[in-house]
Amino acid sequence: MTKPPAVLLLPALAGVAFLLVPLAGLLVRAPWADLPRQLLSAEVGEALRLSLITASLATIVCLLLGVPLAWLLARGDLPGRGILRALITVPLVLPPVVGGVALLLVLGRRGLVGQYLDEWFGVTLPFTTTGVVLAEAFVAMPFLVISVEGALRAADPRFEEAAATLGASRWLTFRRVTLPSVMPGVVAGTVLCWARALGEFGATITFAGNFPGRTTTMPLAVYLALETDPDAAIVLSIVLLLVSIAVLAGLRDRWISGPT
Amino acid sequence: MTLHAELRVTRGTFTLELDLTIEAGEVVALLGPNGAGKTTALRALAGLDAGGRVRHNGSTWDGLPAERRPIGVVFQDYLLFAHMTALDNVAFGPRARGVRKADANVVAAQRLEQVGLAGFAKAKPRTLSGGQAQRVALARALATDPELLLLDEPLAALDASTRLRVRSELARHLRDYPGHTLLVTHDPLDAMVLADRLVILEHGRVVQQGTPKDVVRQPRTDYVANLVGLNFYRGLADDTTIRLDDGGTLTVAEPATGPVHVVFPPTAVSLFPDKPSGSPRNTWPATVAGIEQHAHTTRVELDGSPAVVADITTATVADLRLQPGTTLWVSLKATEIHTYPAG
Known part of the structure; x- marks a missing residue:
């Protein structure tokens, strides 16, 4: 390997420091002695449990809707596919708080759809746990769709033709041939989607509010605790950091070792 | 029983116009250079692309998609399903056509045995050699008892020494197969060893057809003379x-x-x-x-x-x-x- 020029090396090292020092700071400032008590406290436990449940439910919603959507984008022969893909990826770059406002306008009690949900079924979504799930799914689904679509595009469609010549319907082909062959992409997309849902803040607090036990997920709890109990905020942050590292470790084959 | 096919495919400036008849038990080789339309013809016959009108045994397959045609296809690179065992690959066709799992597995095991791979039922495709994979692909294509067997360059992916052995095995299996066989190849030796009749395709048109012997003895174009110069x-x-x-x-x-x-x-x-x-x-x-x-x-x-x-x-x-x-x-x-x- 050649010696990198200083003009590149120095900014690169600064970049590493910029990314890693704050995380190290979190560990340095952590109230280690007090950690077990904090971790086992009711507030932390409640927020953690709520986060895990809502993120998992949101991921299931994303899988049920996102995998067929990815298939449509990758294989479907529909006009305006490029535009559709662009629209679907909007939540990826949209500030989550805007997503939250949008959800509120549509699904809120006075919203375009929400008023009928309320009127006909007596269902209200904002400021409920279901609302948290919806907000998380809204923000996280593009991650899953993009990942699965990429895997589907990379998969050789001739295997689907081979299945067709053997008499398989398109649904059977999808289930038995296509889906298993893109499983690594689905798993990666699911993990990314789940991690994104777990860390969701902006859309959740806008659409679902911050009600402990009902809508206060871990990120919201961190924000809340920072005002009142900074040590608790650090503990919650460390838990989220550990979850993130675990996710990275789970995806190491795909990301850390580079493209294979 | 004769299978009649009228294949008409237009793609850009290329048109395929091919009328084929294949008798039961007959192996017809479609021989021609790259770009002659061989694979186009195979895809149209299989129903993977439009343009394949087929009459057989009083029924027509016009407009039927691949999954509703009684066909078996051996693809050039076999396209075995990588996540399934050899047995599951072979059982896939019968399963897709509604056979119960246990029965499909029995059929698949028999087919594997016929191609000499009884001991490889649990093997994943990537652990198989080229010759073995080709035999699994043949077993898979035959497992549904198709009326029409289509072989797309079935020996092209094999190295020279394997090819020799697999070719004579394939010849034996094709002799035992009672249906109609179309072999697509650019290798005259494969065509002559495996086929009863050659149909030579150039620029989407038939330039000559006949038994291997006739074609060799009386090539009608320079191309055919060079192609079957044996x-x-x-x-x-x-x-x-x-x-x-x-x-x-x-x-x-x-x-x-x-x-x-x-x-x-x-x-x-x-x-x-x-x-x-x-x-x-x-x-x-x-x-x-x-x-x-x-x-x-x-x-x-x-x-x-x-x-x-x-x-x-x-x-x-x-x-x-x-x-x-x-x-x-x-x-x-x-x-x-x-x-x-x-x-």
């Missing part, structure tokens, strides 16, 4: 002597026993005005039946025992003063003759 016989080998089915014997370099295919290029044949002496060659008298001028060589068709096709230089034609009816001696080195087990 002398081809069936015979019975006993050590280094082969008695040909249509008369004549040849001495070969490599000993063999039983039914064999014998192949040598027309360039391996030399012609002499008198019986050559003193060399361990195959020599026999023959009469010129036809002379055809090609770009750089002259192809001479000779009647004799056996009949043979020779490519010689234009100078030799002049030296020998060749014309139809001339009697000459044919000479052929034993080392120029290739023999393959016939099954």
Whole structure:
């Protein structure tokens, strides 16, 4: 390997420091002695449990809707596919708080759809746990769709033709041939989607509010605790950091070792 | 029972216009250069692309998608499902057509046994050799008892030594298969060993068809002459002597026993005005039946025992003063003759 020029090396090292020092700071400032008590406290436990449940439910919603959507984008022969893909990826770059406002306008009690949900079924979504799930799914689904679509595009469609010549319907082909062959992409997309849902803040607090036990997920709890109990905020942050590292470790084959 | 197909496919400036008939039990080889439309024809027949009108046994397959046609396809690179075992691959077709899992597995195990892979039921495709994968692909295509078996360059992905063995195995399986077979290939040797009839396709049109022997003896275009530039016989080998089915014997370099295919290029044949002496060659008298001028060589068709096709230089034609009816001696080195087990 050649010696990198200083003009590149120095900014690169600064970049590493910029990314890693704050995380190290979190560990340095952590109230280690007090950690077990904090971790086992009711507030932390409640927020953690709520986060895990809502993120998992949101991921299931994303899988049920996102995998067929990815298939449509990758294989479907529909006009305006490029535009559709662009629209679907909007939540990826949209500030989550805007997503939250949008959800509120549509699904809120006075919203375009929400008023009928309320009127006909007596269902209200904002400021409920279901609302948290919806907000998380809204923000996280593009991650899953993009990942699965990429895997589907990379998969050789001739295997689907081979299945067709053997008499398989398109649904059977999808289930038995296509889906298993893109499983690594689905798993990666699911993990990314789940991690994104777990860390969701902006859309959740806008659409679902911050009600402990009902809508206060871990990120919201961190924000809340920072005002009142900074040590608790650090503990919650460390838990989220550990979850993130675990996710990275789970995806190491795909990301850390580079493209294979 | 005859299968009739009318294939009409237009893609950009390319049009395929191909009428095919295949008898039950017959193997037809569709032979042609790259871009001639062979794969297009196969895809249309399979229902993977539009344009394949097929009549068979009182029913028509027009407009039916692949999954509703009674076909089996062996693809060039086999396309075995990587996440399934060999058995699951073979059982996939019967399962897709509604056979219960246990029954489908029984059928699949039988098919694997037929291709000599009974011990590989649990193997994943990536652990199989090229020849084994090809046999699994054949077993998978036949597991649904298709009316029409389509083979797309089934030997192209194999190395030369494997190819020889797999080719004669494939010939045996095709002989046992009662349905209609279409073999797509650009390799004249595959076509001649495996097929009963050749259909030669150029630019989307049939330029010639007939038995391998007819096509070799009377190529209608330069392309066909070059493509099938091989002398081809069936015979019975006993050590280094082969008695040909249509008369004549040849001495070969490599000993063999039983039914064999014998192949040598027309360039391996030399012609002499008198019986050559003193060399361990195959020599026999023959009469010129036809002379055809090609770009750089002259192809001479000779009647004799056996009949043979020779490519010689234009100078030799002049030296020998060749014309139809001339009697000459044919000479052929034993080392120029290739023999393959016939099954």
